[in-house]
Amino acid sequence: MLAQIEGSKAIAEAVARCRPEVVCAYPISPQTHIIEAIGVKVKSGELAPCEFINVESEFAAMSVSIGASAAGARAYTATASQGLLFMLEAVYSAAGLGLPIVMTLANRAIGAPINIWNDHSDAMAARDTGWILLFAESNQDAVDLHVQAFKLAETLSVPVMVCMDGFILTHAVEGVDLPDQENVDAFLPPYVPRQVLDPDQPVSIGAMVGPEAFEEVKYLAHLRQLDALALIPRIATEFSESFNRDAGGLVRGYRMEDAETVVIAMGSVLGTLKDAIDLRREAREKIGALGITTFRPFPEAAVADALRSATRLVVLEKAVNPGGRGVLASDVALSVPRSPLSSVIAGLGGRPITRASLEAMLARAASGDLPAVTFLDLDEAAVAAERARLADVT
Amino acid sequence: MTRRPIRFYQVGSFAVGNRLLEDEERTVQSDAKRTNSIDSGHRACQGCGEALGARYALDAAMRATNGQLAVVNATGCLEVFSTPYPETSWRIAWLHSLFGNAPAVATGVAAAMRVKGRDVRVIGQAGDGGTVDIGFGALSGMFERNDDVLFICYDNEGYMNTGVQRSAATPPAARTATTEVVGPHPGNVFGQGKDLPRIAMAHDVSYVATATVADLHDLEAKVDKAMSLHGARYLHILVPCPLGWGSASSDTIHLARLAAESGLFPVFEAEHGVVTSVTPIRRRVRVEEYLRRQKRYAHLFATEPATDVIARLQAMADANVARYHLVNDETANSDLEA
Ligand SMILES: Cc1ncc(C[n+]2csc(CCOP(=O)(O)OP(=O)(O)O)c2C)c(N)n1
Ligand code: SF4
Numbered sequence: 196m197l198a199q200i201e202g203s204k205a206i207a208e209a210v211a212r213c214r215p216e217v218v219c220a221y222p223i224s225p226q227t228h229i230i231e232a233i234g235v236k237v238k239s240g241e242l243a244p245c246e247f248i249n250v251e252s253e254f255a256a257m258s259v260s261i262g263a264s265a266a267g268a269r270a271y272t273a274t275a276s277q278g279l280l281f282m283l284e285a286v287y288s289a290a291g292l293g294l295p296i297v298m299t300l301a302n303r304a305i306g307a308p309i310n311i312w313n314d315h316s317d318a319m320a321a322r323d324t325g326w327i328l329l330f331a332e333s334n335q336d337a338v339d340l341h342v343q344a345f346k347l348a349e350t351l352s353v354p355v356m357v358c359m360d361g362f363i364l365t366h367a368v369e370g371v372d373l374p375d376q377e378n379v380d381a382f383l384p385p386y387v388p389r390q391v392l393d394p395d396q397p398v399s400i401g402a403m404v405g406p407e408a409f410e411e412v413k414y415l416a417h418l419r420q421l422d423a424l425a426l427i428p429r430i431a432t433e434f435s436e437s438f439n440r441d442a443g444g445l446v447r448g449y450r451m452e453d454a455e456t457v458v459i460a461m462g463s464v465l466g467t468l469k470d471a472i473d474l475r476r477e478a479r480e481k482i483g484a485l486g487i488t489t490f491r492p493f494p495e496a497a498v499a500d501a502l503r504s505a506t507r508l509v510v511l512e513k514a515v516n517p518g519g520r521g522v523l524a525s526d527v528a529l530s531v532p533r534s535p536l537s538s539v540i541a542g543l544g545g546r547p548i549t550r551a552s553l554e555a556m557l558a559r560a561a562s563g564d565l566p567a568v569t570f571l572d573l574d575e576a577a578v579a580a581e582r583a584r585l586a587d588v589t
Numbered sequence: 590m591t592r593r594p595i596r597f598y599q600v601g602s603f604a605v606g607n608r609l610l611e612d613e614e615r616t617v618q619s620d621a622k623r624t625n626s627i628d629s630g631h632r633a634c635q636g637c638g639e640a641l642g643a644r645y646a647l648d649a650a651m652r653a654t655n656g657q658l659a660v661v662n663a664t665g666c667l668e669v670f671s672t673p674y675p676e677t678s679w680r681i682a683w684l685h686s687l688f689g690n691a692p693a694v695a696t697g698v699a700a701a702m703r704v705k706g707r708d709v710r711v712i713g714q715a716g717d718g719g720t721v722d723i724g725f726g727a728l729s730g731m732f733e734r735n736d737d738v739l740f741i742c743y744d745n746e747g748y749m750n751t752g753v754q755r756s757a758a759t760p761p762a763a764r765t766a767t768t769e770v771v772g773p774h775p776g777n778v779f780g781q782g783k784d785l786p787r788i789a790m791a792h793d794v795s796y797v798a799t800a801t802v803a804d805l806h807d808l809e810a811k812v813d814k815a816m817s818l819h820g821a822r823y824l825h826i827l828v829p830c831p832l833g834w835g836s837a838s839s840d841t842i843h844l845a846r847l848a849a850e851s852g853l854f855p856v857f858e859a860e861h862g863v864v865t866s867v868t869p870i871r872r873r874v875r876v877e878e879y880l881r882r883q884k885r886y887a888h889l890f891a892t893e894p895a896t897d898v899i900a901r902l903q904a905m906a907d908a909n910v911a912r913y914h915l916v917n918d919e920t921a922n923s924d925l926e927a
């Protein structure tokens with residue numbers, strides 16, 4: 196069903212069609228419109244039997260989701276930024292317990308300084324939690340990834356986070372093809388937990404594990420993530436067969452055929468990037484893009500394969516690893532160890548990434564004078580002034 | 590406010606089997622067919638009040654719910670000593686996630702059971718640290734939403750699992766590893782701490798009760814009562830800890846009784862914020878009798894007894910007696926005046 200709809204509302208529609216049974220969330224911009232829209236659906240009875248629980252913190256939101264999922268309910272929540280950090284201990288717990296919770300992360304910067312606008316710093320804080328992290332490029336993508344996320348999570352008994360850029364996607368109104376209920380029902384069977392809290396078959400879940408077995412437990416979790424790398428493309432194929440459009444998968448290339456320079460990126464910036472690439476292509480530069488849809492587990496082999504004939508790599512990302520290059524840049528560098536790579540940090544705290552500045556950056560990349568680490572569109576004068584002031588003080 | 594009539598004055602009225610009682614009035618623990626919710630073989634210290642309290646409470650809850658019970662446990666001694674992988678002491682459906690989130694996890698379990706159309710009741714449980722400190726926000730949220738969860742606090746007055754540190758339930762003057770017996774005010778300071786039962790009452794939940802492991806009949810009756818109600822409920826059980834209190838393993842029950850009989854730990858029930866019954870003190874004792882048996886108070890009884898500190902603790906006990914009317918005329922065979 197085609198609809199002209201706000202990203203958040205589209206997510207609410209998609210999640211609703213996945214028939215969640217317990218939805219528990221705590222408000223934080225830019226996630227609020229998602230949970231408000233689902234809240235209406237639950238309260239009106241449209242999603243019955245489903246409970247919407249208003250809690251006192253994100254820590255509680257993830258904890259309620261843990262309890263609900265462990266007791267056999269399909270659980271969904273959403274958060275962003277500070278909220279993700281506030282619940283982080285429970286985020287690890289959900290993964291450790293193997294609970295297939297699905298969470299939307301409306302990507303937002305992390306303070307201090309407090310900032311409500313988009314970047315990917317929050318997701319980076321969850322990269323080693325044992326959750327699968329998927330990044331949406333558009334609202335259509337975000338909708339489709341949510342439908343796949345439940346299936347992925349429940350097949351593997353691993354939680355899945357769907358990352359979508361705060362405001363840029365969550366608050367953008369655009370045309371989205373919402374999946375029909377019958378199609379979703381056919382694609383996503385009811386949740387059958389691997390292990391469930393049930394007095395009729397009592398089990399102890401969450402026991403203490405010491406040095407004699409902890410490493411094995413974690414290794415098994417590692418293997419499950421490797422299984423995910425095999426399963427994600429299969430689910431994407433199944434999805435496109437059921438819904439007649441492509442979404443999901445590990446990575447997606449754009450104009451990669453003969454590309455010598457490849458820009459690797461995640462999320463909505465890929466849209467602008469593709470426009471910039473089209474323009475550079477007109478100037479006969481051999482340039483392409485690689486979108487990372489699955490950020491965790493990191494699809495090393497797929498990335499290496501996609502980049503095998505590229506000679507120059509630029510990793511464009513909205514997160515900073517102070518003192519080092521970007522987090523995604525490090526992951527890409529490990530996948531293709533011999534390729535020269537520039538790490539470009541951009542769009543922090545909602546700074547727009549314009550086509551013009553991307554084009555300029557691409558021109559520098561093509562001529563080989565992009566440094567190892569670049570902060571795009573930096574106000575050099577402001578930085579110099581502040582450094583001079585600090586030098587005076589000390 | 591009604592008072593619970595006292596049936597027997599002999600110690601036997603506390604006993605597990607108590608042959609003076611009719612069969613149906615005997616405790617769940619005296620029933621050979623009880624669930625054994627937490628089975629033997631766990632790693633608790635000898636004489637652990639928390640192990641006893643959990644067994645009494647959960648066996649009673651299992652009987653009250655016909656076995657349709659799920660339990661969510663916070664991190665702490667109870668969780669650690671009961672589930673050393675690959676073993677478990679739990680014969681019931683049991684889930685542990687974190688130290689500070691048991692009330693919220695319990696809410697989630699209850700919600701799932703409801704959407705699944707299952708009549709499974711939920712208990713959340715934690716030590717005093719998991720209840721009054723790190724789990725407090727989640728607990729207050731659970732109370733405020735009136736979620737259908739009975740939360741049980743096993744109060745041993747400190748962070749025992751991590752080596753006996755102070756919690757907001759540690760009483761004044763008590764020695765812990767973070768309120769050492771040094772400086773001008775040895776032990777924990779006065780004028781701090783949280784009274785969780787009263788805070789729970791302020792949430793207007795349907796049922797709040799306190800109990801000790803010294804009075805099994807009372808404890809089981811309170812679990813029964815709690816399980817007969819719905820919505821958020823709270824049970825605060827005093828569970829002496831031989832390791833943390835520096836007491837004899839054989840003294841656990843006795844100390845729990847002295848805590849109640851001194852007035853330091855008032856035993857009562859409240860519904861919707863109003864006290865509805867209290868367990869009167871049968872034989873009032875001075876706080877010294879309770880304090881002296883515990884090494885955590887040993888500094889009060891050095892060559893120079895700290896009479897001023899002991900007097901302040903006695904005043905706290907007296908205040909409880911007055912607030913909850915713990916002593917009535919018939920039971921006032923107190924030796925306090927003697
Ligand atoms: C977030 C977090 N902080 C600290 C700890 C360490 N810790 C584990 S159990 C515990 C003390 C438990 O005290 P209490 O809840 O009173 O239970 P007890 O062991 O006394 O029965 C602490 C501090 C932890 N596991 N998680
Ligand atoms: S330290 Fe205390 S609470 Fe912990 S097992 Fe020993 S006696 Fe029980």
Ligand SMILES: [Mg+2]
Nearest residue numbers: 716717747749
């Ligand atoms: Mg304790």
